[in-house]
Every structure is written in C-alpha cells, then in structure tokens.
Amino acid sequence: MLWFVGLGISGLEGASVNAIQVLKKADMTFFENFTSPIGKSELSKIKKLVKGKMTISPRWMVEDGKAILALAKKKNVVLLAYGDPYVATTHLELRTRAENNKIKTKTIHGASAITSLIGECGLHHYKVGRPVTIMREILSLNTVYYTIYENMVKGSHSLLILEFDKSSSFFMEPKDALSNLLETENGQKRNVIDQSTFAIVASRIGAKNQKIISGKISTLLKTDFGKPPHTIIIPGRLHFTESDAIKTFSKCLDEPFDNSSKIQKISDQMLAKYIPKARQALEEVVKMFKNDSSLGPVIENAQLYIDDAEKFQKDGQEELAVLSIGYAEGLMDALRLSRGVDPWTQSL
Numbered sequence: 001m002l003w004f005v006g007l008g009i010s011g012l013e014g015a016s017v018n019a020i021q022v023l024k025k026a027d028m029t030f031f032e033n034f035t036s037p038i039g040k041s042e043l044s045k046i047k048k049l050v051k052g053k054m055t056i057s058p059r060w061m062v063e064d065g066k067a068i069l070a071l072a073k074k075k076n077v078v079l080l081a082y083g084d085p086y087v088a089t090t091h092l093e094l095r096t097r098a099e100n101n102k103i104k105t106k107t108i109h110g111a112s113a114i115t116s117l118i119g120e121c122g123l124h125h126y127k128v129g130r131p132v133t134i135m136r137e138i139l140s141l142n143t144v145y146y147t148i149y150e151n152m153v154k155g156s157h158s159l160l161i162l163e164f165d166k167s168s169s170f171f172m173e174p175k176d177a178l179s180n181l182l183e184t185e186n187g188q189k190r191n192v193i194d195q196s197t198f199a200i201v202a203s204r205i206g207a208k209n210q211k212i213i214s215g216k217i218s219t220l221l222k223t224d225f226g227k228p229p230h231t232i233i234i235p236g237r238l239h240f241t242e243s244d245a246i247k248t249f250s251k252c253l254d255e256p257f258d259n260s261s262k263i264q265k266i267s268d269q270m271l272a273k274y275i276p277k278a279r280q281a282l283e284e285v286v287k288m289f290k291n292d293s294s295l296g297p298v299i300e301n302a303q304l305y306i307d308d309a310e311k312f313q314k315d316g317q318e319e320l321a322v323l324s325i326g327y328a329e330g331l332m333d334a335l336r337l338s339r340g341v342d343p344w345t346q347s348l
Helices: 017-025 038-047 059-063 064-073 088-098 113-120 136-151 174-188 240-249 266-289 293-314 319-341 345-348
Strands: 002-006 030-033 054-056 077-081 105-108 132-134 158-164 198-203 212-214 230-236
Touching: 002 017, 002 064, 002 088, 017 038, 017 077, 017 105, 030 059, 038 054, 038 105, 059 088, 064 077, 064 266, 077 088, 088 105, 113 158, 113 212, 132 136, 132 174, 136 158, 136 174, 136 230, 158 174, 174 230, 266 293, 266 319, 293 319
Parallel strands: 002 077, 002 105, 030 054, 030 077, 132 158
Antiparallel strands: 158 230, 198 212, 198 230
16 A cells, blocks of 8 residues: 655644554655755654654655555555645656556645645635746746746736755745846846736745745845745736735735736737838838739738738737738748849838
8 A cells, every 4th residue: 555645734733633643554654855845853753653664755766666666565655745745746656656556545635835825825726827947047947937928928827936956955045036037038038027027925835934025026136035945926917806915915015016917929029020010011012013013913912911910910819910921921022032122121
C-alpha cells in the first residue's frame, strides 16, 4: 500500500485526524522536502509522531521512485508532503507507476499554499489563469512573460511561483523576480509589465507570520517582504469585491488597478501597425497605376482585403483580420515584383 498524504499549509497543527492515524500506522514514511521548505522544529514534531521508520526524501529519490515502490509492494508506505500531495507532478507520476504495478494507493488531501493564497489575497478562484514558475535564469522569463500576457488577455490572474532550491537553500526574492520581468518587457515590448502594474506578494502563507503586501511594482521594489517563501500574483480584471478584499486583507500600498484594461492582443498590435501602412501603400499603387486599367482588379481586391481586415478586427475576429491584411500585402508585393516598383518604401 502506498499512501499519498498532504499535511496542509500549517504543518501538524492543521493535519487531519486521518493523516495522523496513517502516519502512526505506517511501516515507512518518505517525507519529501523539495516542493516546500521544512523548519527544524516542525520536522522534529513529525519524527516524534511517526511510529515506523522515516527518511527525508530528496527530489531524485521520488523521481526515481524505485525504492518507494519496491517497499510499497510489501509494506504500508507513506509519501508525506506539505500542502496537497498532487500539486507536485512528480507525485502524480509516482502514483501512476504504482497503480500500473498493481500497488494499491490511497490519498489524504491537504490544503495547498498555491490554492490557499488565492483566497487569502481576496481573489476569486475561478479567475486564476495558468500558473507558472519564475526561475533565476533570465532567459526563462520569456515563458513567464507570455503566460502573464495570455492570462491578462482573458482577464485572468497570474500566479507566479518563485524558484526554491533546497540543496542550495535558494529562495528567489520578489524584488529580483519583478526586476527580471521589467527587464524582459524591455526586450519583448508587448506592454504587458511596467512600473505601474499592480501586483500582490504573498509571503509564508499558512504560517503565523504570513504577510500579504500589494501595490504597484514601482512601490513593491522598495518594500521588504521578510523571510521566504514568497509568491507573486499579477491580477487581471478585478471584480469590485476583489478590489475591496485586497484593500482589506493585504497591506495595500497603492489603489488596486485592473491590469487587463491596458493589455492589447498581439494581433491587435500588429493590425494597428499594418492596416494604416497597407492603406498608405495602396494609395501609392493607385497613383502609380491609375492609367493602367489592366491592374484595376488587383487594386480593387487589395482594397477589399484591407476593408475586410478592419471589419474582422471590429468583429473580434483578429486571426481573419491578420490573414486579410496579409492577402492585401501579397497583392501589392506582386505588383512590386512584376513592375519593379516598391509602394512600401513610398508609404514609410
């Protein structure tokens, strides 16, 4: 038997009666410590509670899983984790392997900091978009950046988990994460993140000294958030009840701001640039070939494609709008190649 047991976000103080009973009866407990830091005092309490053997399991042991699965075939084994056991994909994979090897599994769920902090910050759970982890390598921020962008387009909130490395006792600082996002914006230039972006920093959720601070990035960069772990939330479209809750539940340094209100889809950014440019190029084409009746159908079709692009964009069909403007440009490029002129240069 292999049990997957979550302690929740408050350690043994918040553990369920079922979880405590299972730990007392287990022959072997593997306590993984790579998804969340474990304090020495808390670890001591857990060791006293567990009646069977217990080992602290590093990431490689759970990812490999062979020792855990081999023992679970014969003994009553527990994989213990802070929060909920299935927030970590490694645990899900291990359970799949156990079931495929005819090893019976059972689960005791616990509250996760990832889900708990949403309510603690006063946000609505159904409005949270895809979460993403911010790593220390600056190049990895491109994925984070576009995840925030995609969430904002939908009006969703972005949950940013900061890197934690148990082996080197490394916790990414919120200030570093926010600074790296601003640096990424300088390279991407999609107007997703700037100094005025409203953000929330949740620290030590579930602990007695938990702290939630919110404000503009420019303000948060000057703020001390205390000891880790920390998580950042970039809100999307805020309901008025969320705004009220943020001001009540957090130390709110600036008025909550709807970040989604300033976001523009990449397709709209493209169309804002290419539709006027195409119209100017078409005007040059008309001037160049106004006396050539054979080119009338080509010019007319280019005009219709530009009109269609504007109509599609107005109707919210951005993909069709981009295709239409592409067709218009294609027709004018054909004229350029066949007649040796370049209306695009004239329209710049």
